[in-house]
Amino acid sequence: xxxxxxxxxxxxxxxxxxxxxxxxxxxxxxxxxxxxxxxxxxxxxxxxxxxxxxxxxxxxxxxxxxxxxxxxxxxxxxxxxxxxxxxxxxxxxxxxxxxxxxxxxxxxxxxxxxxxxxxxxxxxxxxxxxxxxxxxxxxxxxxxxxxxxxxxxxxxxxxxxxxxxxxxxxxxxxxxxxxxxxxxxxxxxxxxxxx
Amino acid sequence: xxxxxxxxxxxxxxxxxxxxxxxxxxxxxxxxxxxxxxxxxxxxxxxxxxxxxxxxxxxxxxxxxxxxxxxxxxxxxxxxxxxxxxxxxxxxxxxxxxxxxxxxxxxxxxxxxxxxxxxxxxxxxxxxxxxxxxxxxxxxxxxxxxxxxxxxxxxxxxxxxxxxxxxxxxxxxxxxxxxxxxxxxxxxxxxxxxxxxxxxxxxxxxxxxxxxxxxxxxxxxxxxxxxxxxxxxxxxxxxxxxxxxxxxxxxxx
Numbered sequence: 001x002x003x004x005x006x007x008x009x010x011x012x013x014x015x016x017x018x019x020x021x022x023x024x025x026x027x028x029x030x031x032x033x034x035x036x037x038x039x040x041x042x043x044x045x046x047x048x049x050x051x052x053x054x055x056x057x058x059x060x061x062x063x064x065x066x067x068x069x070x071x072x073x074x075x076x077x078x079x080x081x082x083x084x085x086x087x088x089x090x091x092x093x094x095x096x097x098x099x100x101x102x103x104x105x106x107x108x109x110x111x112x113x114x115x116x117x118x119x120x121x122x123x124x125x126x127x128x129x130x131x132x133x134x135x136x137x138x139x140x141x142x143x144x145x146x147x148x149x150x151x152x153x154x155x156x157x158x159x160x161x162x163x164x165x166x167x168x169x170x171x172x173x174x175x176x177x178x179x180x181x182x183x184x185x186x187x188x189x190x191x192x193x194x195x
Numbered sequence: 196x197x198x199x200x201x202x203x204x205x206x207x208x209x210x211x212x213x214x215x216x217x218x219x220x221x222x223x224x225x226x227x228x229x230x231x232x233x234x235x236x237x238x239x240x241x242x243x244x245x246x247x248x249x250x251x252x253x254x255x256x257x258x259x260x261x262x263x264x265x266x267x268x269x270x271x272x273x274x275x276x277x278x279x280x281x282x283x284x285x286x287x288x289x290x291x292x293x294x295x296x297x298x299x300x301x302x303x304x305x306x307x308x309x310x311x312x313x314x315x316x317x318x319x320x321x322x323x324x325x326x327x328x329x330x331x332x333x334x335x336x337x338x339x340x341x342x343x344x345x346x347x348x349x350x351x352x353x354x355x356x357x358x359x360x361x362x363x364x365x366x367x368x369x370x371x372x373x374x375x376x377x378x379x380x381x382x383x384x385x386x387x388x389x390x391x392x393x394x395x396x397x398x399x400x401x402x403x404x405x406x407x408x409x410x411x412x413x414x415x416x417x418x419x420x421x422x423x424x425x426x427x428x429x430x431x432x433x434x435x436x437x438x439x440x441x442x443x444x445x446x447x448x
Contacts, residue, residue: 033242040236044228058232062239066369069240070378124222131219147207148224175207179216186215 028072035080036065042081042149043088048125049132049144050092060095064088079158081151086159089141127185134181135174142167143174238362239369241388363389367398370405379409400426404435411442419443 043064047057064087068075075083132140141160145151146167151159156167204210208220228236237244366389373382386406389396396402403426410419423443427436440446 032240033244036237036240036242037244040233041227044232045224045226048226049223054228054232058228058236061228062236062369063372065236065240066373066376066378066381070381121222121225124218125226128219128223132223144223147220150206171204179213182213182216182219186213189215 028069031072032065032069035068035084039081039084040065043084046085046144046149047088047092049129049148050137050140051129051133052092056095060088060091063091067091079155081149082155082159085145085149085151085155086161089159131178131181131185135177139170139174139177142170143178146171147175235361235365239365241366241369241385363393363396363398366392367401367405370402370409374405374409374412377412379412382406382409383413400430400433400435404439407439408442416443420445 040061044054044057044061047060048054052060064084067087068084071083132144135143142156145156145159146153153164153167157164160167162170208217212220366385370382370385370389373379373385382405386402386409389398389402393399403422407419407422407426410416410422420443423439423445426439427445430436
C-alpha cells in the first residue's frame with residue numbers, strides 16, 4: 001500500500017482540480033484527505049436521508065472512504081462525488097433495509113406531535129426524513145441527490161448507473177410523491193397547531 | 196437516444212416550493228455529522244485533518260451557508276459499545292478485560308448499532324503487486340504520532356483517556372474490516388498508523404495478530420510466520436496465539 005503511495009507520488013497520479021489546483025501532482029493520501037473534507041458530510045447526509053441513524057450513517061461513510069482509498073486511481077477527479085455517493089448507496093444496500101425506513105404510517109402524527117418539543121431545526125430534519133421515507137426508495141435517492149445535495153444529472157446517472165432520462169423521470173415522480181406527503185404533513189400540523 | 200426530459204429542472208427550493216417544503220429541504224441539506232463522529236471517521240481512516248479545515252468545508256458542503264451547529268450537536272455520540280464488543284471478541288486478554296469496564300462506563304445508553312459484515316461492490320481490478328517489503332512511516336503518520344500523547348507503559352490502561360481508547364478501537368476496527376474485506380494493503384497501512392500513534396497501545400497484540408493475517412493473505416508468508424512465532428513466544432496463553440498459529444500453520448507450544 002505504502003509502496004503504491006510512493007509510486008504514485010513519483011509518477012504523478014494526481015490530477016489538477018479546477019477549484020483548488022495543487023502546485024504539484026496530488027499524492028493519494030492528500031487526495032483522500034481532500035475528498036474527505038469536501039464530501040464526507042454529503043455522503044453522511046445522503047445516508048441520513050435514507051433513514052440511517054447518525055452512527056450508522058457514519059459507519060457507511062467510513063466504509064465508503066475505505067473503498068475510495070483502495071480505488072483512488074480508478075476515480076476520475078470529475079466523478080468523485082458520484083463515486084462516493086454510488087459506493088455509499090451500495091454499502092447501505094448491503095446493510096439491508098430494516099434500519100432504513102420509517103415503518104409505520106402512524107409515524108407521521110407522532111412526529112408532528114414531537115415537533116412541539118424539539119428544536120425547529122431538528123424537527124424539520126425529522127419531518128424531512130419522514131416525508132422522504134414515504135417516497136419510493138429508488139425515487140428518493142435521486143430526489144436527495146438533486147434537491148438536497150445539488151448533484152448534476154450526469155453525476156446522478158453515473159452514481160446510480162442509470163440513463164439520464166431515468167434520472168429525470170425518477171426526479172419528477174419523486175417530487176410528486178414528496179409534495180403530496182408534505183401537503184399531508186402541513187394539514188396535520190395545522191390541525192395540531194404546530195404549523 | 197436521450198429523452199426530451201433528460202435535463203433536470205431547477206431545484207424545487209429555488210422555484211416553486213411551499214414554505215414547508217423549503218424548510219424541510221433546507222433542514223435536510225444542512226445537517227452535519229457531530230464533531231465526535233467526524234473525528235472518529237477520520238481516525239478510522241487514518242486521516243489527520245485540521246479541525247478548522249473540517250468546519251469550513253462542512254459548512255461549504257451543506258445545502259446552504261447558514262448551517263447551524265444545532266443539528267450537528269443533536270447527533271448522539273457514537274455507539275461505542277458495539278465497537279468495543281467487536282474488538283473484545285477478537286481479544287480476550289487480561290488488559291482488555293480491564294479496559295472493558297472503562298469503555299462501558301463512558302458508553303452512551305443508546306442501543307448499540309451493530310455493523311454487519313459489508314460486502315462491497317465488485318472489485319474492478321486484480322490486487323496490485325506489493326512493491327514495498329514492509330510498511331514505511333508516512334510523514335503524516337509521524338506527525339500524528341507526535342501529537343498523540345504516548346502512554347508510558349502497556350499496562351497503564353487506566354491512564355488512557357476514553358477518547359484515546361475510542362480512537363484506538365476505531366483504528367483496530369477499521370483494520371479488521373479491511374482484513375475481512377480483502378483490503379489487506381490498507382489494513383497494513385492502518386496497523387502501521389496504529390503502531391506509530393500508540394506506541395504503548397492497549398491493542399498491540401490484536402494489531403500484531405491482524406498484521407500476521409494481512410501479511411498471510413498477501414502471500415508474505417515468511418514475514419507472517421516470523422511474526423507469528425514471535426507472537427506465540429511472547430503471548431503463549433493468549434487466545435490470539437491459537438488463531439495466529441492456525442492462520443500461519445505455526446504450532447503453539
